[in-house]
Amino acid sequence: MSQSEKPSQKKESVDTGIHTNFKDDMTYGDYLGLDHILSSQKRLSEHHDEMLFIVIHQTSELWMKLILHELEAATKSIAGGELEPAFKMLARVSRVQEQLIQSWDVLSTLTPTEYMEFRDHLGHSSGFQSWQNRLIEFSLGHKNERALLVYQHQPELYHRMEKALHQPSLYDVSIQQLANRGLPIDTNRLQRDFSQDTIADASVEAAWLTVYRNVDQYWDLYELAEKLVDVEDRQQRWRYNHLKTVERIIGYKTGTGGSSGVTYLKRVLDHRFFPELWNLRTQL
Numbered sequence: 001m002s003q004s005e006k007p008s009q010k011k012e013s014v015d016t017g018i019h020t021n022f023k024d025d026m027t028y029g030d031y032l033g034l035d036h037i038l039s040s041q042k043r044l045s046e047h048h049d050e051m052l053f054i055v056i057h058q059t060s061e062l063w064m065k066l067i068l069h070e071l072e073a074a075t076k077s078i079a080g081g082e083l084e085p086a087f088k089m090l091a092r093v094s095r096v097q098e099q100l101i102q103s104w105d106v107l108s109t110l111t112p113t114e115y116m117e118f119r120d121h122l123g124h125s126s127g128f129q130s131w132q133n134r135l136i137e138f139s140l141g142h143k144n145e146r147a148l149l150v151y152q153h154q155p156e157l158y159h160r161m162e163k164a165l166h167q168p169s170l171y172d173v174s175i176q177q178l179a180n181r182g183l184p185i186d187t188n189r190l191q192r193d194f195s196q197d198t199i200a201d202a203s204v205e206a207a208w209l210t211v212y213r214n215v216d217q218y219w220d221l222y223e224l225a226e227k228l229v230d231v232e233d234r235q236q237r238w239r240y241n242h243l244k245t246v247e248r249i250i251g252y253k254t255g256t257g258g259s260s261g262v263t264y265l266k267r268v269l270d271h272r273f274f275p276e277l278w279n280l281r282t283q284l
């Protein structure tokens with residue numbers, strides 16, 4: 001940066017008022033809040049490998065934060081009929097999901113013996129309580145009121161989750177776009193109770209089928225459909241890798257969250273976020 005550039009950039013930030021927290025002496029660590037982040041790896045045991053367990057979870061939660069940020073904006077954009085910006089956000093979501101999928105390879109270096117040395121310290125805490133993961137599932141349309149029960153003693157969080165439960169999902173707003181483009185969608189589907197889980201609808205499948213069969217006419221909706229399939233595909237791969245890693249580390253032990261463990265995780269794999277987009281493939 002040249003000498004003459006510096007003052008004018010500074011002046012601009014003062015004039016516009018955008019950089020209200022601008023500090024001349026701000027450091028890398030200040031900006032990123034590293035004091036806070038890097039002092040949050042508090043092991044409950046003396047065990048060396050607990051650090052890996054904590055870091056994997058914390059990095060996963062950070063990536064989930066970004067996914068939620070992108071999904072929220074993509075949903076708004078699609079609801080407003082602006083599909084192009086949403087494509088970029090959904091492409092980013094898929095890339096972040098790949099990071100999450102990769103992290104299972106790192107966690108697989110944890111052996112059953114190592115994990116059992118600190119598992120008792122985890123008490124009844126469990127991935128069931130990951131509210132960001134639950135928000136991602138909700139925002140993709142996988143609603144489940146019972147999943148809120150784990151937050152019943154955290155009123156603020158419960159309220160936030162309850163609000164999210166009733167909001168239209170990324171898939172709901174996409175289906176509304178099908179209708180806006182003149183494709184016939186059952187009124188019950190368009191006016192459904194958003195707090196309920198997505199269920200396959202014949203009119204939605206027929207509409208997507210029309211899109212896939214007439215791509216020249218519906219190129220943007222076709223691209224939207226494939227972006228949604230990308231996101232679901234990665235989400236399923238994440239679930240599958242979680243399941244296999246859990247099987248490798250704890251076998252068929254029951255989960256700390258009270259579920260049957262691997263048997264429960266296998267059942268979750270049967271669920272589909274955008275069922276019609278998968279069903280239609282047999283028709284093409």
Ligand code: HEM
Pocket residue numbers: 056057060061107115125126127128129130133242246249250254255256257258259260261262264265268
């Ligand atoms: C040693 C490593 C891990 C083991 C043994 C394990 C085991 C389990 C088990 C048994 C469950 C079922 C609930 C229960 O009864 O506890 C579960 C759920 C879950 N775990 Fe993990 N997990 C591990 C690592 C992770 C990591 C790294 C994440 C990333 C954030 C994660 C996220 C989740 C989520 C989100 C659920 C809820 C899934 C759902 O209800 O659909 N787990 N885990």
Ligand SMILES: N[C@@H](CC(=O)c1ccccc1NC=O)C(=O)O
Pocket residue numbers: 057119122125126127128250254255256257
């Ligand atoms: N459910 C796991 C424990 C577990 O994995 C966990 C415990 C505390 C915080 C995060 C966890 N990760 C995901 O389920 C188990 O049964 O061993």
